Amino acid sequence: GQQLNQSPQSMFIQEGEDVSMNCTSSSIFNTWLWYKQDPGEGPVLLIALYKAGELTSNGRLTAQFGITRKDSFLNISASIPSDVGIYFCAGRRYGGSQGNLIFGKGTKLSVKP
Amino acid sequence: DGGITQSPKYLFRKEGQNVTLSCEQNLNHDAMYWYRQDPGQGLRLIYYSQIVNDFQKGDIAEGYSVSREKKESFPLTVTSAQKNPTAFYLCASSLTGQTNTGELFFGEGSRLTVL
Numbered sequence: 001g002q003q004l005n006q007s008p009q010s011m012f013i014q015e016g017e018d019v020s021m022n023c024t025s026s027s028i029f030n031t032w033l034w035y036k037q038d039p040g041e042g043p044v045l046l047i048a049l050y051k052a053g054e055l056t057s058n059g060r061l062t063a064q065f066g067i068t069r070k071d072s073f074l075n076i077s078a079s080i081p082s083d084v085g086i087y088f089c090a091g092r093r094y095g096g097s098q099g100n101l102i103f104g105k106g107t108k109l110s111v112k113p
Numbered sequence: 114d115g116g117i118t119q120s121p122k123y124l125f126r127k128e129g130q131n132v133t134l135s136c137e138q139n140l141n142h143d144a145m146y147w148y149r150q151d152p153g154q155g156l157r158l159i160y161y162s163q164i165v166n167d168f169q170k171g172d173i174a175e176g177y178s179v180s181r182e183k184k185e186s187f188p189l190t191v192t193s194a195q196k197n198p199t200a201f202y203l204c205a206s207s208l209t210g211q212t213n214t215g216e217l218f219f220g221e222g223s224r225l226t227v228l
Contacts, residue, residue: 004155006155009153031214031215033215033216033217035219040221040222040224041221041222042117042119042203042205042219042220042221042222043156043203043219044219045216045217045218048214048215048216050214050215088155088156090156090217092215101158101215101217103155103156104155105153105154105155106153106155
């Protein structure tokens, strides 16, 4: 099945730094979701985006639905140790079936105190 | 508390054995899903079900089977036909129809290791 191109694959940053990651696709999406997964746990939804150009914040997290509808980015400001984990983007195409939520391969974030 | 419960958290299996992973939700969601996660990979869809007594194959259904006899429950059986079953398995659920926001809610996962 198709997967989104998520980058970077991993990041190792200093506490307090800002983080940026993105997902791109060759297909147009009508929904973008960003999840965080802690080790050994299931992903937890961080931000959901439903409209091209939409910019949504959740605390130190900000995500945007690209105006081309083919990409999305997630920013984390002033990172802290508990931000460690794997961040996944997920998108659903226009006309996509219920099972047609496509996931990126994830960005693994490590934060150095 | 509402949520999705997967069990067991860890499971060891000998080659040639079938195992069944449990997934129960009390969110009153119509749709349920099973994903497989391997290191460095995204989530790959195994099966999904939008309504009781109906389910569809995902991208990697071979070697797996499911049932949906109750709205709350969507067990996954990993059969001996699955060539490489060692993985982390995630169950999820969502609303459907007009109320569907596209959001999936995940359980905590079950880690299956084949010895």
